[in-house]
Amino acid sequence: MFSFFKRKPVLTGEDLLFQLETYKWLMKYFGGEDFFHNTQLVLPTDQFFPLRVGSSDEAVIATFAQVQVHAGMAKWPSKLIRQEHDADPHLGQTLLVKGSPSTANGTFSLREGKAYISFNPKLENNPARMVATFAHEFGHYLTCDLPEPPPGGWENWEFATDLTAVFLGFGIFSANTAFSFQQYTNTSTQGWRSQRSGYLSSIELLFALAIFCRLKGISPDIAKPYIKPTLRKVFRQCCRQVDGCDKLINEIRSASYVGAKDYKPARFE
Template identity: 30%
Template sequence: MIALDLARGAGQLHIMLFSRTKPPVEREEYEWLLACFAWLRTVLDDADIRPELVLPGNPELSAARTASELFDAVKRLAGMEEWVCRLERFDAPTRPSDPRIVTEVSDAAVGTFSVVDEEVVIRYSSAMLGQPEALAATFAHELCHYLLVNAGDPPGGPDLLEHATDCAAVYIGFGVLLANSARTFEQWNDGEWSGWQSSASGYLSEQALVTATAMFAALHDYPWDQARDALKPYLQGDLKKAAAAVRKDHPDFKAALKSVDLLQWRYA
């Protein structure tokens, strides 16, 4: 884009060339993600912690042979191995057998967090057992509920708590796993009937998750292309756009977080 500066200081006409780098989400959501990172940095009091960027094929996750072992691995990677909670499985809904149903869209919960008689309980769907990296992302999200249980309302208020919990899972290093598992599309065949099934998990969109991942990389000085190369191919361009926008808008990302006025977001 070309902008003309018509100020006639020193009798000269100045021409300024600039291009605006756009993130893959709307500007309002981009600013909310920034505010959420600033809020998380405040409520988690972790300024000196550099979480690991957890990627597909992570050795600790790959070594797990059961859901319980995977859960323990996610707790270790999140720095929560000493946090006490009970893990439970619940059965996933069965696929309809009606042959007229050729497409099924499922947005059912794949994990839950609750406190029962002062005991923290995290539950996961049996449907996730064949998707260990997606299950690890689910565990990260539910553990972030545990992290934030006494944190108060996030930027924008209580209606955005689940979205902020997704953001928190990115904030502790699981952004790539969340983005890769946010939406799936697959064919099924039960021997008699077949069809297509799409499913969604989480609350932030894929584009919001990769934008938050770019912010995570900027905050902790990780090369953003490490995350890009581990993403689904169609999300890699979105991460590139997000990283470019963060770099242009906030060259010093830590300072940018300190400058966010969270009071402006209290009732946003």
């Protein structure tokens, strides 16, 4: 599809084509000055999240507001809603409810021009996953109601929304929280647990982040210290593939920008 790589590529075929076409779709409606001059690579630092709060509720509200600002959607009408707590799967020292229901990390709906974004209370203990979730839901807000569906149709919207979160600058958060596997211990049980967020894999999100950095002229060295150590090697491989494929970047940049003023409010105002 693209130029020959001396090293084994990270993404090929349909996976690579989806990234290309989705970036072109996003650039068509949300490129221009909003992307090249206003969008930033959001880092997990005090510069981007200068939170001084006195409670977990305040932390959630402040984080939501900061994500909205960095997405350039601070003035877009929205309301944050707390979901009900998930049921506790642990019934005792040795009893575990298999397949117990778990609420989504977040949801999005649009009613009368206002976005309603919900979040799972369990995110209060995982700020990075909270940021990634809010970025994903604002990705829904950004792209809903466009006159053109994402590549593959609206049935692919969730996958395209994962890439939209990267496009908005939150790729580090998305990649770092796409999958986790960790030990847990409480007063009665211990073991291992895994958790997924979003729809794309960490590898796909790292590749999208590599494209974002290249398009924006951002050195990958700025992102690397904030990427999980287990993912840094993959990120370097993604950057090498993107850097070695000018045709990919040039094709994304060639997308004709038409803007979204007929469908969306102005951003970064």
